Amino acid sequence: xxxxxxxxxxxxxxxxxxxxxxxxxxxxxxxxxxxxxxxxxxxxxxxxxxxxxxxxxxxxxxxxxxxxxxxxxxxxxxxxxxxxxxxxxxxxxxxxxxxxxxxxxxxxxxxxxxxxxxxxxxxxxxxxxxxxxxxxxxxxxxxxxxxxxxxxxxxxxxxxxxxxxxxxxxxxxxxxxxxxxxxxxxxxxxxxxxxxxxxxxxxxxxxxxxxxxxxxxxxxxxxxxxxxxxxxxxxxxxxxxxxxxxxxxxxxxxxxxxxxxxxxxxxxxxxxxxxxxxxxxxxxxxxxxxxxxxxxxxxxxxxxxxxxxxxxxxxxxxxxxxxxxxxxxxxxxxxxxxxxxxxxxxxxxxxxxxxxxxxxxxxxxxxxxxxxxxxxxxxxxxxxxxxxxxxxxxxxxxxxxxxxxxxxxxxxxxxxxxxxx
Numbered sequence: 001x002x003x004x005x006x007x008x009x010x011x012x013x014x015x016x017x018x019x020x021x022x023x024x025x026x027x028x029x030x031x032x033x034x035x036x037x038x039x040x041x042x043x044x045x046x047x048x049x050x051x052x053x054x055x056x057x058x059x060x061x062x063x064x065x066x067x068x069x070x071x072x073x074x075x076x077x078x079x080x081x082x083x084x085x086x087x088x089x090x091x092x093x094x095x096x097x098x099x100x101x102x103x104x105x106x107x108x109x110x111x112x113x114x115x116x117x118x119x120x121x122x123x124x125x126x127x128x129x130x131x132x133x134x135x136x137x138x139x140x141x142x143x144x145x146x147x148x149x150x151x152x153x154x155x156x157x158x159x160x161x162x163x164x165x166x167x168x169x170x171x172x173x174x175x176x177x178x179x180x181x182x183x184x185x186x187x188x189x190x191x192x193x194x195x196x197x198x199x200x201x202x203x204x205x206x207x208x209x210x211x212x213x214x215x216x217x218x219x220x221x222x223x224x225x226x227x228x229x230x231x232x233x234x235x236x237x238x239x240x241x242x243x244x245x246x247x248x249x250x251x252x253x254x255x256x257x258x259x260x261x262x263x264x265x266x267x268x269x270x271x272x273x274x275x276x277x278x279x280x281x282x283x284x285x286x287x288x289x290x291x292x293x294x295x296x297x298x299x300x301x302x303x304x305x306x307x308x309x310x311x312x313x314x315x316x317x318x319x320x321x322x323x324x325x326x327x328x329x330x331x332x333x334x335x336x337x338x339x340x341x342x343x344x345x346x347x348x349x350x351x352x353x354x355x356x357x358x359x360x361x362x363x364x365x366x367x368x369x370x371x372x373x374x375x376x377x378x379x380x381x382x383x384x385x386x387x388x389x390x391x392x393x394x395x396x397x398x399x400x401x402x403x404x405x406x407x408x409x410x411x412x413x414x415x416x417x418x419x420x421x
Contacts, residue, residue, distance in 0.1 A: 009123035009420035010113055011412020013164065014106055014147075016077040016189025016222060017379055018405050019043050021113040022413025023121075030413040031406050034112045035059075040405045041112070043189075045105055047071040047091050056108045064303065072303045075224055075262035076105055078190050080143035081133035084263065099146060107154045123158040124151060125416040127408050129191040130163050130218035160419060163216055164188070165195035167411030168377045172402055173199040174414070180372040181214075183357070183397070185390060186408065187378040190225075192353050193218035196364050196371075207418045215364035219356040221349050223313070223380035224262050226342075231260040231309045233345035234337045235324065239296060240289035251284060256293075260309075265302040273297075295329055304328070316342050317382050343385040350389045357393055371397040377407040 007024040010032075018040040021032045031039040035057045046060035047053075049069045064072045071091055079085045079098050088095040114120055132143035144161065151159045165184040172182065179200035186193040196214040203212065232241060241256045255273060258264040267273060277294060284290045296305065305326075312322045321338035361368065374390060374397045376382070381404065391399075403410065 006117075007413065007417040007420065009125065009158075009416035010117075010121045011125045011127070011162075011167070011409060011414075011416045012106070012109055012113075013127040013167070013409040013412055014077060014109070015043055015379075015405075015408075016075050016191075016224060017043060018189075019105075019109055020406055020409030021109055022409040022411075022416070023113065023117060024413045024417045030410045031403075032113050032116045034109065039409070041109065042074075043076055043105060044072065044074045045076070045101060046073075049092065052092055054104055056105065061307075065307075071266065073101060073263070073266075074303065074306075075189065076102055078224065078263045080146060081136075081139045082263075085143075085146060089266070099150065102146070103150045103153060106150055110154055110156075120155070122156060123416070123420045124156045124160075125412050125419060126151065126159060126161050127164040127167055127412050128161045129188070129220075130165065130193045130195075130216050131191070131220060134220045158420070162412060162415045163193065163195060164408045165193040165216065165218075165377075166197065166213060167409075167415060168375065168402070168407040169195055169197045169199060169411065170204075170414045171407040171411035172375045172400065173201070173204050174410075175402075176201045181366070181370055182373045182375050183360075183371050183394065184375050184377070185357075185381060187353075187376070187381040187383075187386060188222045189379060190220070190222040191218055192221050192356065192378075194357055194360050196360055196366060205414075205418065214366060215360050217356050217360040217363070219352055221352060222378075223310075225349055226346050226380060226383065227262075227306065227309050227313055228260045229345040229349065230313055230337065230342050231306070232256070234341055235305070235309065235326075235335055236260065238289060238326070238333070238335060239293035240284065240286045243284065243286035243289055245280075245283045246285060247283070251286075251290075252280070259296070259302050260306070262303075262306060265306065268297055268302060269300055292329055292333070299328070301328060312337050313342065313380075313383075317384060339384070346383075346385065350385060353386070354389050354393055357390065368394050369396055373398050373400050376401040377404060379404055 011022040013020045022030045034041040041057040044060040046055050046064050047070050088097050133139040148159050165186040169184045184195040194217045198212040236256050243251050258267045308324050315322050316339045323336045326333040371394050
């Protein structure tokens with residue numbers, strides 16, 4: 001393998017919240033700058049209705065927040081394995097398949113990478129979660145097949161995959177000076193993925209690593225799920241969530257659930273949804289909350305609110321509490337969210353994550369005491385309650401972390417070099 005030449009292939013980490021492209025080049029960083037000097041491109045598409053064009057990443061978020069008329073789509077990766085993927089949505093006056101929207105974004109990653117590289121990429125290693133869909137092999141395979149079809153339509157002739165936590169492991173291995181048994185904990189926007197792997201500096205560029213990978217696992221829980229639970233527990237009660245109707249039944253939750261789930265927010269804006277909500281108001285006891293909810297929808301402010309919640313989750317990693325200002329909806333409206341409440345809201349999700357790690361260790365027949373290092377990566381891997389739950393499982397393992405958003409892309413670049421030269 002000639003390491004003096006740039007790699008033929010690139011690696012693409014198409015993430016739920018952020019995406020990267022890795023390409024090994026002598027003497028240069030492995031991650032390509034995708035937006036100005038930044039290595040990440042937020043996985044966002046905004047269809048600007050006024051100028052009739054799609055925009056991507058931070059510019060997409062900026063135009064949306066500036067008030068341009070249009071359609072914002074985020075957490076596109078969550079469409080993979082979902083029933084929505086086979087349907088269409090209205091964009092710029094046309095019915096557009098969701099699969100094509102995936103193609104728009106992944107195509108933008110390819111175009112930006114090729115512009116920097118000043119060459120075309122025909123081979124690619126795509127990252128994938130261990131499970132796109134929990135406990136459904138058919139849907140999981142359909143998700144992978146969809147990505148292959150999208151990538152080939154964009155001009156990639158050879159498409160292969162690597163599990164995201166294993167890619168992160170290869171990135172971490174490039175920093176090691178001795179052999180370690182490592183648990184990779186990758187908490188992304190949509191999934192939590194784990195890999196138990198034996199790493200050593202002398203095996204770093206070996207093509208065959210099957211015997212070193214002791215186990216892989218994962219669960220369909222990620223940062224957007226943490227956002228969702230924080231919103232439902234701390235914010236949505238101000239908008240009627242959990243309130244009762246005049247017959248003492250609880251208010252139906254489907255519209256609130258759609259509003260706190262990134263890839264279904266737009267469903268609440270439909271005429272059908274708004275008509276159903278208007279009819280429901282006559283039977284609601286919490287009419288102020290209901291009216292706030294309807295105003296939120298009328299303003300199409302669901303994505304704006306979701307961004308406030310996401311930012312609160314991020315800040316609660318460092319501080320104990322944060323005030324969320326909601327005066328866009330109602331003058332003086334605000335809510336204080338704290339870390340204790342956040343921890344409580346995600347407790348059941350953390351139990352499932354811990355259960356998945358325990359299952360992984362059992363499958364590998366490895367005890368907690370044998371783990372040398374836990375390597376954290378992914379945008380939500382810094383949540384204190386998450387770290388604490390992993391520490392309780394593996395109290396003797398040291399903690400390490402790499403580039404929160406870049407480890408997977410760097411590892412995929414290494415894998416692309418191994419596979420394609």
